[in-house]
Amino acid sequence: MRALLKIAYLGTAYHGWQVQPNGVTVQEKLQDALEAVYKERLGVTGCSRTDAGVHAREFYCHFDTDIAIPENGVVAALNAKLPDDITALECKYVDDDFHARYNSKGKNYVYRILNGLISSPFDFDRVWHISRPLDLEKMNDCLSRIIGTHDFVSFSSSARTVEDTVRTVSECKACRHGDYIEISVTANGFLYNMVRIIVGTAVEASDGRISPSAIDTILSSGDRSLAGITAPPQGLYLNKVFY
């Protein structure tokens, strides 16, 4: 049987999702909890990678097992074993060929900026604090030009290369809620660091270092150095995964 698991996590303490030789990861902690429940080491396949310090309000992964535990029972048993900063939200048995990553039709990320003079002790590990005033209009002028089907290679870190770098962004906008700015980006897929570079570019547009009208050129250039900085990880949340 294949189980599709929905989890959420605070990424602060983790070196991202994916198991790696140095540093504790969410995948490792989840595999430990599954082992405590199923009494054997199970492989878990995630819907995407996330970087160190990045959070997930919703993250999906699948695993295979022959042991039939009721769906709610899996959630309760895992939450009894998982650390406090990782929570199992839902479990569903799915077809054996369902794949948490390949079946995803798209994702929504939210990036949170605390845009006020003074930082918050409650949010230091969950926002990008920018004390200078940001210009929401300029940011949205920049972000709206991201929408559409483009080759996003200039908005991706060179650390990882994939063959096809064309993605379709269906939503890309910033909203202000008091001192907080939330940037929401929805696409059928994302390249490595794509949201963080989009956010960094919007902030540089607000600062006047990048002209919003330059976005088309940046996109068509395929030149990473023309886009903005990579925003820090702690403001980024994987918010929704669409199947």
Add this chain to the structure above:
Amino acid sequence: MRALLKIAYLGTAYHGWQVQPNGVTVQEKLQDALEAVYKERLGVTGCSRTDAGVHAREFYCHFDTDIAIPENGVVAALNAKLPDDITALECKYVDDDFHARYNSKGKNYVYRILNGLISSPFDFDRVWHISRPLDLEKMNDCLSRIIGTHDFVSFSSSARTVEDTVRTVSECKACRHGDYIEISVTANGFLYNMVRIIVGTAVEASDGRISPSAIDTILSSGDRSLAGITAPPQGLYLNKVFY
């Protein structure tokens, strides 16, 4: 010159406000930051004690110095030296006889409960998670009877004794916001653990273990064992201090 400092902190990492031999405290971290700014060890007097794991959205303390730094400069310099989970919000020079504790006319505490089946990885150290449904009406029936001038000795931990245990509670109510319940308590002063025992009593009233109509008897009895349990620290926030 006497400076009155307003700070906020996430209490998770600290053994409360007050310096103590074992465990790191907020007062100690603040004194370290002041020493880095003023180049001498300054004593700091807080508006109250807070317990290990309790948070403050607003906490006042005063210190004396001969070095005249502009008020905004004190805030900026301290924030450059303080850890991320303690933030200086405001500094004001006050009269030499102003006292952060004795001049306080009252305080408002907020206690947050996450009342949903599943915990949240973003809130595990900042709410009391109660998965069984709570009865807001019963809780408020209990809480409304707390309002008024009473001897609160039965709502205080025996760990500390003060001579006068009469306090006036002007506000005491619970509100639901989605899965979250916030209990707000305002009084001219608080005994040790008073808010946490009030919250524990309201939860036991919701569970049917304590009758809301028994509150008057509990108050007049002066018997701590008749009141409810002491709610855990991580849901408690010092929210406002009135001068």
